[in-house]
Amino acid sequence: MADTASVPRPGRLAPYRAVLTSRVQAQVSYRASLGMDLFAALLLGLVELAEVWLLFHNAKIIGGLTFSAVLLVFALADLSFCTADILFGHLDKLPRYVRAGTIDVFYLRPQPILLQLMTSDIRIHRLTRPAVSLFALGYALTHNAIDWGPGTVGMLVLALVCGPVIYSAVFVIAAGLQFVLVNGAEFTSSFVYGGRYAASQPASVWPGAIKVTFGFVLPLAFTGYLPALYILGLPGEGIFRPELAWALPLATAWVVVLAGATWRFGLRHYRGAGG
């Protein structure tokens, strides 16, 4: 009794910190592997940028945007995605836990399951990937005629804050659905990776159904195209108007609520693997 009283109780965050530290140490201990992973991640970023460049090698203007304008769309969307991917991309591994039944362990600990899962890993071996989008952002901000003012700076900050939250919510939505899908895990790639791919392009070219899905149901147009329109002072097309970008906090709140609901739905659906 006396012993337990004299030992200070570890802080509320201590378990999360312990897990994350161990994950970082695990990735750092194999130097050659880490180096190769970091290099591959950098290359992935470069290839994604190169794909955008290849399109503009063939055409000067695509979907109403020039190459330097589309670089801003790419940079904002990709930077947001990469940040979410490094922090919460491991949620993609949930189907493996569900299939193997190891997810049960998370139910046993006295911590919220989603919080445990979100802090169960961090992909530091992907840290080089956002370097490419940072470079693209620097290029886009210096090679476009931008009317700097409180509005444009505010929008840039808003996009860089809300974007990662939106993609994190998308990862959580995908994870919530995994409880139901199990073998159809690939389904969620359609909006996680398909969404990232679509969001790094001018949303004006999307077909109607995708405009609704990636524009508003999952507000991915808000991570790149819409803020870019506002910052560059471009008119936009159809429903995608630059002023709409100010609804970014609203869109973020919506997708976070949607993520919470999907996660709770998935969690209730899970019945355990026996064992």
Place this chain on the structure above:
Amino acid sequence: MSSQTAAVVPGRAALLRTLRSAVLPYARLTVAGFRQQSTYLGAAAAGVFTNAVFGFVKMAILLATLQGAGGVAGGYTPQLMVSYIFLSQGMLTAIGAFGGDGALAERIRTGDIAVDFLRPLNVQFATLATVLGGAVYSLIPRALPLVAIGAATSMMAWAGEPAAYPLAAVSVLLSIVLAQALLYCVQVLGFWVVDTRGIQMFYMVVGTFLMGMFVPVGLFPDWLARIAEYTPFAWILMPPCDILSGRIDVAAGLGTVAVQVGWTVAVLAVGQLLTAAGRRRLEVQGG
């Protein structure tokens, strides 16, 4: 007369028997791989959906690019482009564009590969036979629906010459063998490196880019297209799609298929050499 035929027939029968026992195990593995994959229909349906979403997004941006280029670019009309998109999307699983299942790399890492070496089979051919069965099967629930979805846009171009279709079938098979033989080589590097995930990701990133998975090689600037054509990657997605859509005629198609054969033989040979070298290096602990 009678003794002569008697001598020939057993000779031929013996030869047939040898051939049968040499080929049959691999054929059985191919059938097993085919049937194994046929149990994952749900996964295939999810895959078709995902590939279709990617297909439509790709179609939007690539058609907008053609429009920006004045209608045609790199020999692609909008119809040829739509054909390319849905045909290539349908083949992605078969060619293991996302790295396959990595089962071989895992067997090497755990040492289970030692058991494979004990079997009276060629490890490379046995591995490839199983993978190829599954890959060919994946064309049924994945490629066919995607082609149907592409056809529903009524924008797909198809080759006019009847001879293009059997040639395309050969080309698709060669693409699958070539791509899977390459993946085999990457995984076999596990004999030298403990963790091949970084190498596999590197291979996947470079491979899918040079293959033209997102932007077809035809839209590459000349210098980059040259580089791609000097790698096996440009000969995986492009030839079957080009032949089927009629972007190249049968005469040109024969030439590309010949190049595919050359690359396939070369990569298979490299795989054999790597396997032999890796086997000498392999050290399995425990008892």
